[in-house]
Amino acid sequence: MNSDIATNRLSQDQYQANFSDISAVLNGWQAAVESERCLYCFDAPCVEACPTDIDIPNFIRKITNGNVKGAAVEILKANILGGSCSRVCPTEILCEQKCVRMDKEGKPVLIGKLQRFSTDVLMATGQHPFVRAADSGKSVAIVGAGPASLSCAHRLALHGHSVTLFEAREKPGGLNEYGIASYKVIDDFARRESEFVMAIGGIDVHYGQRLGDNLTLDQLRADYDAVFIGIGLGGSNAMGVEGEDLDGIMDAVDYIRDLRQSADLSDLPVGRRVIVIGGGNTAIDMAIQIKLLGAEDVTMVYRRGPDQMGATEHEQFLAQTRDVRIRFWAKPVGFSGTDGKVGSVEFERTTLDDKGRLSGTGETYSLEADMVFRAIGQKLVPLSGDGERPETEGGRFIVDENYQTTLAGVYAGGDCVEGLDLTVEAVQDGKLAAQAIHRQLGGS
Amino acid sequence: MADLRSNLAGIKSPNPFWLASAPPTDKEYNVVRAYQAGWGGVVWKTLGEDPPVVNQTCRYGALYGTDRRVIGFNNIELISDRPLDVNLQEIKKVKKDWPDRALVVSLMVPCEEQSWIDILKKVEQTEADGIELNFGCPHGMSERGMGAAVGQVPEYIEMVVRWCKKHSSMPVITKLTPNITDVRYPARAALSGGTDAVSLINTINSITALDLDQMSILPSVDGKGTHGGYCGVAVKPIALSMVSEIARDKEAGGLVISGIGGVENWRDAAEFLALGASNVQVCTATMLYGFKIVEDMIDGLNNWMDEKGHGKLDNFIGAAVPNITDWQYLNINYESIAVIDQDKCIHCGRCHIACEDTSHQAIIATKVNGERKYEIDEPECVGCNLCYHLCPVPGCITMKPINNGKPPLQWVNDPRNPANGAAK
Numbered sequence: 001m002n003s004d005i006a007t008n009r010l011s012q013d014q015y016q017a018n019f020s021d022i023s024a025v026l027n028g029w030q031a032a033v034e035s036e037r038c039l040y041c042f043d044a045p046c047v048e049a050c051p052t053d054i055d056i057p058n059f060i061r062k063i064t065n066g067n068v069k070g071a072a073v074e075i076l077k078a079n080i081l082g083g084s085c086s087r088v089c090p091t092e093i094l095c096e097q098k099c100v101r102m103d104k105e106g107k108p109v110l111i112g113k114l115q116r117f118s119t120d121v122l123m124a125t126g127q128h129p130f131v132r133a134a135d136s137g138k139s140v141a142i143v144g145a146g147p148a149s150l151s152c153a154h155r156l157a158l159h160g161h162s163v164t165l166f167e168a169r170e171k172p173g174g175l176n177e178y179g180i181a182s183y184k185v186i187d188d189f190a191r192r193e194s195e196f197v198m199a200i201g202g203i204d205v206h207y208g209q210r211l212g213d214n215l216t217l218d219q220l221r222a223d224y225d226a227v228f229i230g231i232g233l234g235g236s237n238a239m240g241v242e243g244e245d246l247d248g249i250m251d252a253v254d255y256i257r258d259l260r261q262s263a264d265l266s267d268l269p270v271g272r273r274v275i276v277i278g279g280g281n282t283a284i285d286m287a288i289q290i291k292l293l294g295a296e297d298v299t300m301v302y303r304r305g306p307d308q309m310g311a312t313e314h315e316q317f318l319a320q321t322r323d324v325r326i327r328f329w330a331k332p333v334g335f336s337g338t339d340g341k342v343g344s345v346e347f348e349r350t351t352l353d354d355k356g357r358l359s360g361t362g363e364t365y366s367l368e369a370d371m372v373f374r375a376i377g378q379k380l381v382p383l384s385g386d387g388e389r390p391e392t393e394g395g396r397f398i399v400d401e402n403y404q405t406t407l408a409g410v411y412a413g414g415d416c417v418e419g420l421d422l423t424v425e426a427v428q429d430g431k432l433a434a435q436a437i438h439r440q441l442g443g444s
Numbered sequence: 445m446a447d448l449r450s451n452l453a454g455i456k457s458p459n460p461f462w463l464a465s466a467p468p469t470d471k472e473y474n475v476v477r478a479y480q481a482g483w484g485g486v487v488w489k490t491l492g493e494d495p496p497v498v499n500q501t502c503r504y505g506a507l508y509g510t511d512r513r514v515i516g517f518n519n520i521e522l523i524s525d526r527p528l529d530v531n532l533q534e535i536k537k538v539k540k541d542w543p544d545r546a547l548v549v550s551l552m553v554p555c556e557e558q559s560w561i562d563i564l565k566k567v568e569q570t571e572a573d574g575i576e577l578n579f580g581c582p583h584g585m586s587e588r589g590m591g592a593a594v595g596q597v598p599e600y601i602e603m604v605v606r607w608c609k610k611h612s613s614m615p616v617i618t619k620l621t622p623n624i625t626d627v628r629y630p631a632r633a634a635l636s637g638g639t640d641a642v643s644l645i646n647t648i649n650s651i652t653a654l655d656l657d658q659m660s661i662l663p664s665v666d667g668k669g670t671h672g673g674y675c676g677v678a679v680k681p682i683a684l685s686m687v688s689e690i691a692r693d694k695e696a697g698g699l700v701i702s703g704i705g706g707v708e709n710w711r712d713a714a715e716f717l718a719l720g721a722s723n724v725q726v727c728t729a730t731m732l733y734g735f736k737i738v739e740d741m742i743d744g745l746n747n748w749m750d751e752k753g754h755g756k757l758d759n760f761i762g763a764a765v766p767n768i769t770d771w772q773y774l775n776i777n778y779e780s781i782a783v784i785d786q787d788k789c790i791h792c793g794r795c796h797i798a799c800e801d802t803s804h805q806a807i808i809a810t811k812v813n814g815e816r817k818y819e820i821d822e823p824e825c826v827g828c829n830l831c832y833h834l835c836p837v838p839g840c841i842t843m844k845p846i847n848n849g850k851p852p853l854q855w856v857n858d859p860r861n862p863a864n865g866a867a868k
Binding site for chain 1 (some may be wrong): 794809
């Protein structure tokens with residue numbers, strides 16, 4: 001069968017409908033009713049489950065009491081990217097999983113939606129609720145402008161330090177701008193949120209600046225009082241399988257980046273039969289979005305079972321209810337095609353051996369595909385160039401409890417350090433690193 | 445099936461659920477709909493002398509609970525704003541069409557004997573079952589020397605009741621205002637005047653809310669507001685207390701009582717009856733939900749009575765009255781402490797923080813293997829009940845009686861009572 005990759009598979013109305021907001025947004029009345037379900041727990045388990053320590057009962061009570069902007073400030077003072085976290089956080093494994101309402105009712109207070117409601121109200125005012133302290137005379141360089149870096153920059157600016165962000169791409173926001181599924185952050189939200197964060201003042205941004213390319217760590221360390229690295233994981237893992245270089249096989253993150261930056265979704269090439277290899281949220285985002293772009297048949301293939309999947313149950317549900325088929329317990333062992341284009345993928349069934357290790361069974365099956373996406377994880381791109389570099393372990397920068405790398409005065413956070421690779425965790429990394437940098441600079 | 449037939453001072457109705465004199469009983473149309481829905485009786489909205497009063501447009505204020513449920517309500521509406529004759533004709537027709545239902549007419553005229561003679565004569569011709577004297581309205585009419593202005597002066601109550609008994613053969617129900625210091629005085633006055641029953645409570649002076657933009661109280665009538673009569677479920681505790689005060693009063697204790705104030709369901713009604721009321725009157729709940737709510741009032745009361753073996757209302761009317769006493773006669777040696785059912789606890793921690801911040805520091809917050817645990821510190825617990833009430837899980841916190849081996853002791857006999865010490 002000939003490879004079938006085409007643009008313009010849907011009408012403009014269909015693109016519009018498919019890529020509208022995936023989340024049912026609460027209106028004021030719904031938010032008020034939902035907020036009243038919160039029991040205002042003492043030592044609330046939801047707060048403990050929030051990586052950024054948002055005082056959840058307090059912000060919800062403010063919504064109940066009609067102090068919606070106060071609620072937003074309560075969120076943002078702990079998590080300046082509370083707006084994007086309310087859209088992308090896997091609340092079902094964080095705050096909402098720990099809601100005491102789960103115990104008897106199995107239905108948590110909709111914390112994420114309440115957070116979105118209140119932060120949306122505040123951001124719609126166009127006002128920035130925090131005031132920068134007097135200029136400290138200290139300056140900090142931040143490499144990258146993703147969630148960890150924006151969070152770090154805001155907290156440092158709040159303390160009066162001058163911050164310069166160096167971003168390799170053309171826009172701030174990191175994965176919020178280039179990586180998150182489009183229907184989770186509609187209406188250019190990542191850009192608007194980045195502008196909101198930087199509205200505190202004292203933050204400069206230089207785009208097109210890449211560490212090891214036109215930027216060196218030595219120079220930053222010489223020019224600034226401290227450096228924070230929040231460069232994420234820029235590289236994609238390869239499968240190491242024969243035929244991987246055929247046309248039509250590509251990295252999911254690259255395709256999603258193009259999708260997110262596309263002015264017209266009908267320009268994107270879309271295969272009729274698509275296979276996504278991987279089991280994380282990127283794999284899910286890829287599978288759903290290619291389906292919504294008009295692919296006829298989308299299959300995710302993951303080498304382990306649903307319980308081991310990086311994507312949460314909720315994400316799996318999203319995929320399956322959008323007509324994405326998920327196949328478990330199989331790994332790709334070969335790609336074949338004609339004229340240099342991929343046509344099918346050979347999978348070997350997998351199982352766990354008696355020691356719990358994954359192994360192939362030797363049994364194989366083949367699936368036809370016009371497009372294949374790799375979504376099997378990201379990796380740190382090693383810093384190139386001369387000079388001292390922070391040490392890594394397991395492909396991530398080593399940091400101490402203050403987020404300081406093995407180089408004095410150089411800090412790191414977000415996906416480029418060890419962790420859960422969640423936006424909310426990156427925000428916390430950036431915030432805590434900023435506090436440590438502030439202390440290093442003589443603050444308290 | 446229990447027998448729900450009710451008899452209030454000779455006025456019979458198929459069940460003890462009456463509509464109180466208020467907007468829902470303003471005219472034939474509403475009253476017929478109420479009877480169709482199953483209401484046992486109706487007190488027609490208060491009639492006065494012609495010319496009829498004129499009402500304001502914005503009449504109601506509200507206090508909201510969870511999910512915008514109205515838990516308290518108030519109004520600045522006056523008595524019937526329709527011509528007297530129209531009301532009387534409709535009353536006569538409705539009573540003729542619905543002979544098995546109670547129909548009582550609420551009245552409010554100036555404190556002059558002739559005014560009462562005139563209106564009593566007219567009402568008698570309708571063949572209504574009785575009259576209710578509106579001595580309660582706290583707004584609008586009281587400024588004209590009627591309503592609460594009468595109800596706040598026991599001598600006036602006695603005088604008007606006496607006139608009504610003298611000039612009419614209809615049973616007289618005297619409706620009492622709660623806007624007084626001690627409800628037993630107006631009740632005793634009504635009894636002295638010869639009333640057949642009292643009904644209470646009428647509404648309470650209140651301001652439910654303000655519009656902070658306009659700096660006006662609500663309801664706002666062109667930017668200005670005035671206090672209104674408070675009602676709804678939030679007033680039930682006040683009403684129950686006042687009913688009980690009369691029920692256990694040495695002088696007025698024999699009075700027939702029609703209980704009013706925040707009745708929303710069969711359980712509320714059963715509580716009023718247990719405190720000595722012969723029936724209940726309902727208004728606010730119907731204004732919020734419509735007349736259909738009477739269906740479960742009847743059904744729920746019936747099921748409860750069957751379950752408890754109460755064949756008829758008299759079996760439990762007043763049953764709780766002997767258990768009401770004054771503080772000094774409570775058993776001061778009775779002790780109980782809170783017990784938390786750890787299997788039911790959802791770990792919200794509210795019992796802990798309430799006890800810690802505001803009470804006796806008797807609930808310990810701990811963590812066991814990373815899991816929150818809240819435990820009663822028994823020696824510190826005074827059994828105050830605070831945690832029991834605020835716990836969101838029914839049955840999770842209970843109050844366990846302590847067998848301390850001490851005999852029952854009333855404060856009046858307690859050696860720790862300074863009054864007793866002084867006597868020695």
